[in-house]
Amino acid sequence: MIIDAWGQHQTLRHATDPIFDSLRRWTRRTVPTAEAPVADTLAAMDAGGVDRMLISAWYAPRNVMISNDEVAGFVAASGGRLIGVAGADIARPMDAVREIRRAVTGLGFRAVRVLPWLWEVPPTDRRFYPIYAACCDLGVPFCTQIGHTGPLMPSEPGRPIHLDQVALDFPELVIVGGHIGWPWTEEAIAVATKHENVYIDTSAYTIARYPQALVEYMRGHGRHKVLFGTNYPMIMPAKALDGLDGLNLDPKTRAAFLGGNAARVFGIS
Structure with a gap:
């Protein structure tokens, strides 16, 4: 089974x-004029052989780009292939906690994602801590972005080393850092190696662009720590998986990377 950890x-x-205008400059994607049907996402998954995809809500300051209820609607229309990841407005901590609880217990979501760069603060900011406590209480992973930002926003909040303090304060919190942490990938590897519950996903990068340090980590002591991801629709699943054989992963490591690690982390059968 192939599971896309970030779409x-x-x-x-x-x-x-x-x-996202700066991303469109180099991805050459045109601005859509109509909502895309869920069938388009499922077709892209089929083209890449992806079985399941975790799709997330997007909450930014005073701007809900994709609501939790909209995600729930997409999940319901997918025949069980899409899995919900909740978002929340961290500027309203108690409202955020209640919304996360509703999304997990009421809508069946499997994780929470908040992007520090959207808020222009690192994940050690006090507004994140109620979110971490809620994730621990509910037993769901906290997903976030690590590395530089494609959008023209500050990259410093994405330094992977910030997660070191979070993991020290919440050792039971499962943390998945998406986008491999480049150009601080070795920093991300160090944090994931140090902390049992910290993971890395490869979303937003094609296999040809994986840093060598990450590939070596996947082949070695990090074989259970790296999850496949695309950041669909930025990268289509088929394109994200192109060159997989060139990673030279043994069968067990390859299966863990493509789906086994995500199944364990997110509780997917």
Whole structure:
């Protein structure tokens, strides 16, 4: 089974938000004019042989690009192939905790994702700590972005070393850092190696762009720590998986990378 640890089925609000204009310059994606059906996402998964995809809500300051309820609708329309990941407005901590609880216990979501760069603060900011406590209480992973930002926003909040303090304060919290942490990938590997519950996903990068340090980590003591991801629709699953054989992963490591690690982390049967 192949599980994509980071995707999103876009709303038109998300797809056309000006914050992504800089990404469109080099991906050469046109701005859509209509909502895409869930069938488009499922077709892209089929083309890449992806069985399941975790899709997330997007909450930014005073801007809900994809709501939890919209994600729940996409999940319901997918025949069980899409899995919900909740978002929350960290500027309203108690409202955020209640919304996360609703998404997990009421909507069946399997994780929470908040992107520090959208808030222009690191994940050690006090507003994140109620979110971490809620994730621990509910037994779901906290997913976030590590590395530089494609959008023209500060990259410093994505330094992987920030997660070291979070993991020290919440050792039971499962943390998945997406986008491999480049250009601080070795820093991400150090944090994931140090902390039992910290993981890395490869979303937003094709296999040809994986840093060698990450590939060596996947082949060695990090074989249970790296999850496959695309950041769909930025990268299509088939393109994200192109060159997989060139990683020279043994069968068990390859299966863990493509789906086994995600199944364990997110509790997917």
